[in-house]
Amino acid sequence: MTTSSGLSGRETETPAEFIKVYRFQTWDREAGRYVWATGMGTPEAIRKVKGEADLASALVVARGQVDANGLYHHPITPVAAAVKVEAHEPSYRGLN
Secondary structure, eight states: OOOTTSOOSOTTOSOTTEEEEEEEEEEETTTTEEEEEEEEEOHHHHHHTTOEEEEEEEEEEEGGGSOTTSEEOOOOOHHHHHHHHHHHOSOOTTOO
8 A cells, every 4th residue: 555655654674773764855835835855754754744755765774863753864965965856856746
């Protein structure tokens, strides 16, 4: 079963001490469009904010690096961020 966020609920099939996080977008009411979150989130965190996950951005991190809200904030260099966005931006909504 896939949710509107594009996550099926099976993304956490990693060893117990690790967890997958994803880049994601959330709706910005003021801007009237989706915007990229500043960090990455667990599938549960992304579902909670009704976000749209970039499934190609999956990253396995230690559970201790994820905060209580399910967010992972790791500094991304501007060059790496630009390359990743350019490579994966086309469509994130409606993934089944």
